[in-house]
Amino acid sequence: MSEKVLMKGNEAIGEAAVIAGCRHYFGYPITPQSELIEYMAKRLPQVNGVFLQAESEIAAINMVYGAAGAGARVMTSSSSPGVSLKQEGISYIAAGELPCVIVNIMRGGPGLGGIQPGQADYFQATKGGGHGDYHCIVVAPNSVQEMAELTVSAFNLADQYRNPVMILGDGALGQMMEPVSFEDLRLIPVDKPWATMGIGDRVSPNRINTLYLKPETLEQVNNALQAKYAMLQEREVRWEETSTDDAELVLVAYGISSRIAYSAMEMARENGYKVGLFRPITLWPFPKAALAKAVSNAADVLTVELSAGQMVEDVNLAIRCSKPVHFLGRTGGMMMSPQDIYERIVEIFKANKGGK
Known part of the structure; x- marks a missing residue:
């Protein structure tokens, strides 16, 4: 029988991220996900990781872009208004085909709204959110145990498909406490020869770019992305x-x-x-x-x-x-x-x- 611990959903995401190999976290506090950023601030230094509270949500998502481009397993988290600020950066990450995990613990809106649970970010998460034809993989847990399990799955999926993955939770799940087991959670190591640094004996640097001035080239990039999204629709549907x-x-x-x-x-x-x-x-x-x-x-x-x-x-x-x-x-x-x-x-x- 696996050992279980009583944790908040936000904390379970943090511990599962560490198990999944996440060693870089960039974020900014906002209720009702503040326990997650607090947990990462404490936990990452214990595993020689990097925690940085950015000056804004916009700064945080661009730091994620940089760490993901260098091949790191990286995560950020926020709640509804904060995720709105990240949308331009998420579009850049999707265009660069950079794996990362983005957590949205949704609250009521619109505007600053309130700090109670909501699910009104569904369109934003599933229909793109930022500019251009792109998709995040979006997973929705319904228990603290699933918040842990789907966090590990999110990192594995992000690396497998070189795509941002969003964990779409809500204030109730983030704040509730339930027994959770981490015993069977496993990361899947993935080689990243496309990363910008630190890969073997390579003599020429990799470049990650999202600017294509020739429309023919940009269309080829979009066609490749759409082919990947079609593959995801065939292989990675869960219910x-x-x-x-x-x-x-x-x-x-x-x-x-x-x-x-x-x-x-x-x-x-x-x-x-x-x-x-x-x-x-x-x-x-x-x-x-x-x-x-x-x-x-x-x-x-x-x-x-x-x-x-x-x-x-x-x-x-x-x-x-x-x-x-x-x-x-x-x-x-x-x-x-x-x-x-x-x-x-x-x-x-x-x-x-x-x-x-």
Whole structure:
């Protein structure tokens, strides 16, 4: 039986990053992810790593660019407004095909908003966020254990595909404490002959560039990126589904919302309503084919988010509007309860039976 320790989600990400070989962290404090930067400030010097609190989020993401270009395993973290400031740098990192991990512990918005949990950064994370045609790989944990596991996976995926990976958490997951095991977490070493320094007997330096003045050359770069993204959509889609085989209604939720939706699903099942749950783990690439299959026998779909409705668009696209997709959301840092979701489930079932 593996040993478990009680940790906050933010702290679990930090320890998992160290296990994954991260030795460079650049960031700037912002609630509700401040425990992560505090953890890295303490932990990295213990493993001969480099921690630097940058003067701004913009500075931090450009430091990530430099460390990643030199071949280091590097991470930054922030929360919603801070991640917005990083977007130009993330576009540069994606264009340079530099592996790194970016953590967003989302809070309510827009603007400075509040410090309570939110999920309204979905569009920003999955649709690019910055300028140009690029994608981050986006993973969404729903427990402290998964925050650790997906952090290691994020570093491995970043190196394997030379692509930024974003861990999209939320304030509830970052702050909650749960038992977590680090025993089975393993990094996958990757050679980096493309890095700018420190590689064997090379006599000529590598150059990492994102400026291409000839449009023909820039189009070739874009075509290569799109080919990589197509490969990711084939190989790296992850999801979890529960009780979807006989479900007449399938809930779709990620992150903390999926925990609440699971409780609502159990309530519904106990009261005779055939309800299932589909949880995307990769938000990009989105598990479109898996979702379409999971809801194929259902009459309705209910998407649950802490936003005004963002992932619901990808749900509609995945099933090609073949059946009704309902939406239940809270905003501003407010969270729905299992009872809220259960009541919406009952409404949908009653509407399908003519209100009986």
